[in-house]
C-alpha cells in the first residue's frame with residue numbers, strides 16, 4: 001500500500017467534488033436555512049482560519065469580534081449579554097444547560113410546544129431531562145393560557161418557545177410567555193435561530209404583529225448568524241438576560257492561558273466569530289432590514305403564484321418561509337420529483353408538506369424555476 005501523500009490526487013478530488021456541489025448562487029438551494037456567506041465574511045474567515053476561538057489570550061480579536069456582535073445584534077433585541085456559539089443547536093443546548101444549573105427545587109422537566117426544533121429533544125436527551133410537548137397546530141402559535149396550564153401542572157425548570165418555527169415560521173407569543181415565566185420562576189428560552197434577524201424588522205415594517213425583545217421574564221434568546229445574518233457557518237449567538245448566566249456556561253480548563261473555557265466546544269473556529277462581526281458591520285441593521293423586506297416580498301410572490309396553481313395548496317407565509325403541498329402527490333413523492341430536477345427543498349412533516357425558505361440569496365427567478373417545475377410535475381401548462 002502506497003502511504004505517501006498525493007497532492008495531485010487531492011486536488012483532482014477537490015476539483016471534481018466542486019463541480020458536483022450545489023451553490024446558493026445557482027438558485028437550486030431553496031429549502032435550507034443557509035445562504036451564501038457575505039464576501040467580507042469569506043475574506044475574514046480565510047484570513048483568520050488559524051485562530052482558535054477558545055483562546056482569547058493569544059487572540060484578543062476573538063473577544064473584540066464577540067463584543068461587536070453582541071452589542072450590534074443585541075441592540076436590535078434589547079439584549080446586552082451573550083456568548084458566541086457554533087449554531088442554533090449549540091445555543092439551544094447551552095440555554096437549557098444554564099437553565100438547569102440555575103434552577104432550584106423544580107422538576108427535571110422542560111415544557112415546549114410540539115413545534116419546537118429537534119435540538120431541544122437532543123438537549124433533553126443529553127441532559128437526561130423530560131421534555132413535555134404541548135400539542136399545537138403547526139400553523140399556529142402556542143396559546144398562552146395552555147402554556148400556563150402546562151407550567152402549573154409540570155413545574156418545569158425551563159420553557160422553550162420559538163420565534164420562527166422550523167416547519168412553518170410561526171412566532172410564539174414571547175411577551176406573554178415571559179409574563180408566565182416570571183410569575184412561575186421558570187427559565188424561558190426563546191429559540192429565534194431563524195427569526196431573530198427577521199422579526200424586529202418585519203414587525204417595524206408592518207408585516208408582522210409580533211415583535212422580539214428580551215422582554216421581562218425572558219432568560220435567553222438564540223439568534224443564528226449563519227442563517228439570516230449572512231455569516232459563514234458556524235455562527236450563532238446565545239443572548240442572556242443576566243451577565244452572571246454566562247458564568248454558568250464556563251468550565252475550568254487550567255492548562256489554557258485563560259484557565260477556563262466558555263460554551264460547549266473546546267477548540268473552535270475563531271475565524272467564524274471574526275467573520276460574523278465583519279459581516280454585521282458591513283451590512284448594518286439597515287441592510288438586514290432591507291434584506292428582510294425583500295425576502296418577505298419574494299415569499300409573498302411565491303405564495304401568490306402557488307395559490308393560482310391547481311393541485312397545490314399553499315399556506316400564507318408568516319415569515320419568508322413557504323409551506324405547500326400537492327393534492328395528488330404525497331410530500332415525499334413531490335420532494336423526490338423536485339430533487340430529480342435538482343431543486344432542493346426541505347420538508348414540513350408536521351404539515352405533510354414541503355418547505356421553501358426564502359433566504360437572502362433567493363431571487364424571484366429561482367422561485368419561477370420552482371413554480372415551472374411544479375407546473376410540469378402536475379401536468380399544468
Ligand SMILES: Cc1ncc(COP(=O)(O)O)c(C=O)c1O
Pocket residue numbers: 033086087088089090092117119162164165166191192193194224
Ligand atoms: C428554530 C430553529 N432552531 C434551531 C435550529 C438549529 O440550528 P443549527 O442547524 O444551526 O444547529 C434550527 C435549524 O434550522 C431552527 O430552525
